[in-house]
Ligand SMILES: Nc1nc2c(c(=O)[nH]1)N[C@H]1C(S)=C(S)[C@@H](COP(=O)(O)O)O[C@H]1N2
């Protein structure tokens with residue numbers, strides 16, 4: 001509370017901006033924040049997106065301990081009391097899933113089809129990871145720090161473990177956090193302890209952390225070698241890229257979003273409004289400015305940055321505009337960071353659908369009839385699901401399947417991945433299953 005009060009900023013959305021989260025997956029639970037959430041400087045817990053690969057673990061805080069071991073002089077077992085008695089720091093930082101905005105990639109890629117709301121701005125309190133590592137006495141030759149959480153994989157899926165390079169681990173803003181927005185971490189967000197890696201995508205922000213391992217060789221775990229990889233060189237959209245030609249996702253990129261007006265809104269002629277949004281960046285540098293265009297990118301005018309300026313938090317912005325002509329209008333917003341990086345017109349396509357950061361765009365109408373904002377009903381396939389689908393929904397609901405828009409080749413790769421994780425799909429099952437999935441998803 002203190003920090004929010006010091007910033008002179010309201011902690012909660014006002015009545016008008018209370019909203020339900022989008023459920024991208026019921027099981028495991030993946031929740032997305034609607035665009036209205038970008039009106040808040042600090043994202044309240046009940047508006048904060050959730051991304052879980054498997055189910056939320058049971059944590060018994062009485063017996064909970066953090067193990068710190070590996071390439072150290074003094075391996076540690078720390079209780080929550082031990083951690084809470086160390087010097088604490090609080091920072092504001094954006095947590096954004098690497099796959100945020102994935103649904104805007106063309107051609108589509110596999111994964112949760114987030115729009116722009118797999119991101120939130122949190123106030124995190126905890127101990128510096130560097131302080132814990134200092135107590136353990138990291139030895140010569142350390143290259144990475146590997147984290148593990150209490151969540152347990154399903155089937156033969158690899159345990160979710162992620163490592164970060166030593167330099168990022170020692171950064172004074174990299175934390176082991178126990179509080180979020182002034183309260184103990186909610187279970188969905190990693191109670192009792194999570195890693196905070198400001199400026200980096202969410203996959204490094206280990207939740208329910210139980211183990212910090214100091215490595216003298218880079219991690220070779222499945223989640224480092226096969227997931228969250230980004231091409232070293234730009235690739236042709238739609239191509240497959242071998243893991244050797246990719247590197248782990250690290251820093252976020254300069255990005256802005258428009259929170260108001262919302263898409264398909266109809267605005268009256270002559271009534272002044274404020275176009276609003278948020279902008280954030282990664283390691284490269286702070287958000288420097290945000291420009292808005294109301295003429296399809298011909299001219300750009302500076303938006304006013306509002307709200308607190310923090311190194312890793314998002315910046316709110318607004319732009320006064322009075323719609324003066326009837327018709328369809330395209331609103332664009334483009335942020336730049338202090339290193340001169342600017343949001344691109346088209347995001348760089350990559351096979352994981354990561355780090356989408358194209359210029360923000362909202363299409364509205366002015367002086368006309370309100371367009372129905374209701375999303376089109378998803379096509380319903382008028383045939384019973386084949387028996388084999390039962391084997392998919394052992395681990396996840398079919399909502400995850402229905403949102404995909406994949407080609408036959410992409411479905412084949414997804415099925416390979418699932419077989420590797422223990423799904424029983426025989427060679428004879430495969431073609432009929434893919435035929436069904438293509439019909440189900442309207443491809
Ligand atoms: N243990 C564990 N940590 C995890 C994950 C997970 O599935 N298990 N998901 C990661 C991913 S991909 C993201 S984007 C963030 C999401 O954090 P949130 O659910 O608090 O928003 O947590 C990260 N930490």
Ligand SMILES: [Mo]
Nearest residue numbers: 097098202203
């Ligand atoms: Mo993520």
